[in-house]
Amino acid sequence: MAEDRVNSSKAPEPVGAYPHARKVGNLLFLSGVGPRERGSKKIPGVELDENGKIVSYDIETQCKCVFQNIKYILEDAGSSWDNIVDVQVFLTNMKDDFETYNRVYAEWFKDNQPCRTTIEINCLPTPIAIELKVIATI
Secondary structure, X not given: OHHHEEOOOOOOOOOOOOOOEEEEOXXXXXXXXXXXXXXXXXXXXXXXXXXXXXXXXXXXXHHXXXXXXXXXXXXXXXXXXXXXXXXXXXXXXXXXXXXXHHHHHHHHOOOOOOEEEEEEOOOOOOOOOEEEEEEEEO
């Protein structure tokens, strides 16, 4: 059912064979969203060496970019930031990044406070430090 698939014209292109989101009834399930920029492989807040390995990164910049990308997908799907009901957060460095991520998260989710799970993982498919999986209503 292609009509239930959502691909945003503003969010970065998926890195695999999946849509940005799928609509099921009045629910919207977003695929994992990272901080990349649309139309490029550029990752704001990330410095890579010549081999594509992370030299340094700014988790605050990545958080803000991820949240903005999610907002783009939600809006293109006919939903909104305030309709988010569940968030799964994947961090690659809980010890160093949680405090900053949690502060930025609190700023963006000041009014809407969905359920949240934060998980540390050892890597993500691209050289990013954070990815979110979101469920929202439409």
